[in-house]
Amino acid sequence: MRTLSTSLLILLGSILAAADATLPNWPNHGTIFLLTDRTGVDLPATESVTDFPLLVRLQGEWFPFAQAKPHGEDLRFTDDQGNVLPHQIEAWDPAGGTAAIWVRIPKIIGQQRQPLHVHWGKADAPDVSDGAKVFNESNDYLTVWHLGETPLDATGRLSAKDTGTSAVVGMIGAARHFPGKAGLFVGDKITGLPTGSQPHTTEAWFRPEQANGNVLAWGNEQGQGKVVMHYRSPSHVKMEGYFSDADVQSTPFPAGEWVHVVHTYTLGDSKVYINGELANAAKGRSTPLNIRTPARFWIGGWYHNYNFVGAIDEVRLSRVARSAAWVKLSYANQGTRQSLHGLLVAPGKGEVTLTPATAEIAEGGRLPFTLVAPGAQKVTWIVVRDGREQVIAMDRFRFELVAGRTQGDATVKVMARVVTADGTVDRIATASIREAIPEPKIHLQAPTSWDGRSPLDITVIADNQAALTKAGAGALTVRWQADSFAVTQEARGATLHLKRAQRSGLLTVKATVDNGGIPTTASATIDVREPTKEAWTTRAADPDEKPADHQFYARDDRGEGTLHCNGQLDRPGAKLTLTVTVDGKPYAQQTPTLAGDRYTCAVSLKPGLVRYRAVLTSELDGQKAILHTADDLVCGDAFIIIGQSNAVSTDWGKGEGTYQSEWLRTFGSMSGSPQGLRQWGPAVHRDHQGGKLQVGYWAMELGQRIIEEQKIP
Incomplete structure (x- = not known):
């Protein structure tokens, strides 16, 4: 450990001594490179973006937080011409050795290594962190929400208005957790947002915990x-423009992860990108988007109906359609394994070493590695298992391998790629993982x-x-x-609770079980035999x-209504019929049954x-008196139709529907008014006075x- 500490002190000392005096009154300077060549983002040389908000992630391994002011107030960034660049500090955690800062970069060009100079350590420097100088209309941002400890618009x-979200660890600093019945209400009379079919870009990071929000x-x-970002099942996004040319949905992506x-x-061209890559495009197939002003804005829901469950971070709305290059750079820069910028470069040259070169580790254990890399512009840690490479970490000089689970002993290679x-130099170490944890051996009870019931x-x-x-x-x-056929079921950990089968037949139930290692599967086949006659609740x-005029009576298990x-009797002692x-x-004539002054009567209808x-x-x-009459009563089969479009869609095309029958009945209206609800009658296609019987x-x-x-109503 003494050797490691000495190495880190030498490295930081080299950075402090770097003579990058574009701000001569600042005692400490360093350089971070933006890598758009194949060592980083690999952006084509023909591509460029201007006024780009770059996320700079500082790490305590190579940035001396103790040399800066407590909240980073003295931090400054300059370009290669010495121009001070606007920045906003989103997160600053000296104790944890991390910081997230947005820096507005005048221009980023493909296939370049572009220096960004960092300055710190001036005790009397004022705080100039300002989100409105990084994000504003001059680089086409209309609203930007970092969604940190306090939800604020950076512009x-x-x-x-926060109706009940909470702070959680986000993709960039803190994010907000949305519980499903709360969210953020941004406003309902917002001016200045895109109108009509003007171009725009809507974006967000989110980590869903359940679908359909x-x-x-x-x-x-x-x-x-409107423009709505729906998270749907199976895991994908649908961008909804209310039946407009903005409608487009993505291809599936893994559920439960940050995306x-x-x-x-733009008019006639709607695109959705997932993790920096184009996932789908819709071109000119529908009515153009037509957004009015003033507009409304919600995060986590729509019209105060909050239904998203999970975490959301970095919500943005721009007044232009961002280019594919802009989107690619944004994802490459904002992800935890970001590839756009590197670390503070320590001057000098020397041998790149990775220790230990070989080691043994028990299954489920951890093994630390240390890298010495003078002059490194970027460091990428890669783990190679079974010939497959996986990027694990970026811009660190220390890395801890988590062995994970294995079946039998295994060999893993740890590669540090240093630019x-x-x-580019690769240093490779070998870790032998010794199996130590048994896998579960299971069967189903x-x-x-x-009987399916x-x-x-x-x-x-x-x-x-x-x-x-x-x-x-x-x-x-x-x-x-358990999906051989439809079965109502509920998973309760190690138990599957079956409630009802929708048909008879052989039902295969499978359980896939793991304790952190390779999953094991067990299955059982159950012969489902439903009862020949269902129990009926009267x-x-x-x-x-x-009875009411035009009333419909549903037949029961006897085939009758x-x-x-x-x-209540109108006159004591009267005879009712x-x-x-x-x-x-x-058809039938009955004398109602009396109980005091109350009467009851029931007649079966075929x-x-x-x-x-x-x-x-x-x-x-x-003396006879008529107490009640009801005409035009019918008996048949009743159906409940669930779902907005299934139940009430009246889109018959260019004309009205032509079919109507006195034997097709319904009840009430689509209006919320109580006056329209107590009414039976023949169903209609379209009613223009509150949707009665529609x-x-x-x-x-x-x-x-x-x-x-079937010849029945």
Whole structure:
């Protein structure tokens, strides 16, 4: 350890002594290189960007935080001509040895190594960190949200109301965690955002915890009037422009990980980028976007309906469609394994060494490596397992290999790739990993048959649980699969709770189990035999329930509907009679059952293309009175249609729908007004007075087929 400490002190001392005196009053100077050649981002020489907000990540291994002021107030950046560049410090953590600073770079050109000079250590230097000088309309930013400890717009234009998010470790400094019922309300009368079909770019980093939520949304709730970033299942993003030419969705990407999504739009050209790469493009296939002003803006939801669960960081809206080069540089720069800039260069030359050269490590253990690399402009740590290279870390002189899990002994190579002014040098060490943790040996505890109705638990049993626990590897991760056909189910760790099967047949249940190593799978086959007759729950009638004109009665498990007529006697001692006719002919006549002054009566109705009529009369001392009548009653099969488009979509194309039938019934209206709700009648395609008795296209099609084929309402 003494040797390592001496090496680090020599390295930092070399940086402090560097004579980069573009700010001569600052005692300490250093240089960081922007690498756009093949050693870094590998941007084509024909590509360039201007006024780019570069994220500079400082590390305590090569930046002496103790030499700077407590909050980085003395930090300055200059270009090669000595121009002081605007910057904003987003995060500064001397104790943790990390910092994140945004620096506005006048121009970045492909296939270059461009110096960025860093200055610090001036005790009386004022704080000049200013987000509004890094992000503003001069480089086409309209709003930028770093979403740190306090959500603030870096441009200074907008403010947000936080309805219940919390700070978490983000992609860049801190981010905000969105619990699903809270988010950020940026405003509902925002001017200055893109309007009509003006070009723009919407972007964000996010790490989802569950699918089907709105990462962000802006515009207004109207046709072609908004831009919404939806996170959908299976894991992908859909950019919605409310049936406009902005609509486009990405290809799938891994769930539960940080992802960088950028959406660019110009008239007739909508693109979505995932992690710096073009994931899809839609060109001129729909009505143009037409955003109105003032606009609304939410992060984590839309119109105060917050439904995103997970973390969100670095939300931006620009008034131009950013180029593919800009998007590529943004992702390459902002990711934790960023490749755009390097570390502070220590002057001088010397041998590049990596120690230890060889070592042995137990499965699940950790092994530290140390790199000495004078003159390094960039350092990339690569782990090679089974011939596959994986970039693990950037710009560090110390690296800790996490052995992870293995089946049998294994050999891993650790490579430190060092970029210097003279070229690229690879130093490789070998780590032998010794197997030390057993894998689970499992079977499923499951019956051979199931009725598909009684609740059933399937359980994973680890046959070597004692050995796993002794090795400290007894905690099992279980992933269930039971999808031979539709089954209502709930995964409860090591138990799969089956609630109901939707059909009979052979159901295969699989459990994939691991304790951090290679997964093991066990399966069981269950013979599902549903009951020939389902249990039926009879609806309890209301105390004052009576038939209403045009009412529909659903048939039950007996194949009949039930007409209820209940209430309170109008005159004590009166005789009540309920008369039911079918198409004008006698059908049934009953005397209601009395209980004090209350009466109840029920008549079974047969399904068919016929109309029933019900009349309730009372008679006392030879005088008859009609208490209640209901005309045009029908009996058939009832269906509930769920889903906004399935239930109420009325898009029949250019004309109105033509089918209508007196045997197709519905209830209420689409209006929220209580006055429109208590009404039965034939369903209509479109009602222009509150949507009374209106159903959607799908309901009309389904109803027509049932009526014509089965001859029932």
